[in-house]
Amino acid sequence: MALRLRVFDIRLIIALLIGVYGLVITIMGLWFTSDADLEKSAGININLWAGLGMLVASAAFLVWTWLRPLAGPDESATDDDEESAEASAG
């Protein structure tokens, strides 16, 4: 138990994936959105807005991980439950 390697912090993985997604589609929204695209999505630049939303979500996970890092290998992640209500309610 004590020697077992801590795998990783799943919060970082989530931040990574959502962050990459957010970045890519924000760029798509800013520079690669044609009028046809806009018309398709009811006039809103969904890539841009969803991308910004994902960047914010990704940053939130980073801040959470930074504020409450995982404890030692024995006691992984003992301390992150109160945010879960918000995280899960979203």
Next chain:
Amino acid sequence: MSILADANLRLDANAVDFALLACYFLLVLGIGYAARRRVSTSLDFFLSGRSLPAWVTGLAFIAANLGAIEVMGMSANGAQYGIPTAHYFWIGAVPAMLFLGIVMMPFYYGSKVRSVPEFMLRRFGKPAHLVNAISFGTAQILIAGINLFLLASVIDLLLGWPIWLSVIVSAAIVLTYTALGGLSAAIYNEVLQFFVIVAALLPLTIVGLYKVGGWEGLVDKVSNGPGGEAQVHLWPGNQLTGFESNLASVLGLVFGLGFVLSFGYWTTNFVEVQRAMAAKSMSAARRTPIIGSFPKIFIPFIVIIPGMIAGVSVTELMGENKEALLAEQAAPSGATFNDALLLLIRDLLPNGMLGIAIAGLLASFMAGMAANLSSFNTVFTYDIWQDYLVRDRDDGYYLRFGRLVTAGATVLAIGTAFIASSYANLMDYLQQLFSFFNAPLFATFILGMFWRRMTATAGWVGLVSGIVTAVTVFVLSESGVWTLPGQGAAFVGAGAAFVVDIVVSVGVSYATAPKPDSELAGLVWSLTPKKDRQHTTTGADAGWYRNPALLAGIALVLTIIMNIIFA
């Protein structure tokens, strides 16, 4: 279940979309590989070494259920029935999840059993255990097949691969990470999947609402379309239940769906309970389904609403097409309600978001299938192989065997994927399965947990009578002796199975000898000391915001508010 298989549904994905998809698959396999380093005993493999925090198991609890059937099936129901579909979430899930966390989890987690059938073994002995283990295993393989088929259908649409190739490739991906990392890999992926699904469906819902003129516009269009105003009110939900009388419909929803079906599913289904058993403490285990209930309350908004939007804005589904489908005829366009989500994605999302939406769908299908596999391999290895066939081997043997079983189950699921393809309405099919396996199971569990007089013989006789009853109702309604459109047949079947199980169990109990009290400690309410049912409230379990009862109260109030708003 038939997905429109022609070019109409081909999503116009480009290189960016595929790159986003590839990112996702890389991470999924990476999690499987990383989790593998943590697996050194069979308990690590099957129950994540009982080490995970409550928010992780809570989200996994929800994501395991947020599979293909839920996402495609519930958006299909949204297109077909409208708002009443939310009953599957608010009355058909939340109360049972809270009950699991508050009342039942102390027995599951406290008795240290490794699976739900193992609880059955300790409480009722071998016959009941075998019935439970075998029926559960069979159901999982069937459901894994449905999930696999849907996963393959989407890959087929996207890449134009033949369905058999898509089935095998998707099965191989799920198998790789579940066999490598066991339950931890499945659970961590479920948490990731949850966020990808939200990232995919939330923007889709927002764009869709814009398109139909906001919430007001949607309500207007649905009310004035086929199906009418009943589709924007939660109660009494006649179209959903298939009962003409309002009273019968409400009773069907409250007792059939809200009590028997939902309690049967959420409190005894090892797919779900396994996630809670992987939690690191009693408190975390109790909070698992309760934390999960919060996203569950809000999921209807990103699943059902897109379905409703599709029903009034997608050319192939609106107007005369919806009218024909509601009358149980083929739509002139050839589309079915099951296509609702894909058609809406095709219509609304530009490249970029499209890739994320496809990733979200594939994520959801993999989540469902991985959950089926990871619970099946546990039950098969511990409850069938270790208990009856090959006993007393070292732990490493069962760990290796568990990986092999995962592979075997995948092959079987590939077989059932083709069975699933011949059923018209996914939810009907699944509801039938629930009424077969879960309603009588819940009757037996709840009686066994609270009535110490209930005997071992009553355990299995009651269970078998319940299952036989459910099958009888199913056969009668399929062969046309009764006709109940919508989901009514499942409600009636489940209700009958529940009642028969209780009556038979009580009768048999009085005719047979009960187990001695000493063997029932920790398994029956009145024989479990209060301190064994409670959780610690210190350290990582301290704080009012980690109090299961308080959290459950908040969830319950939220659910009631939802019912009032959408009544």
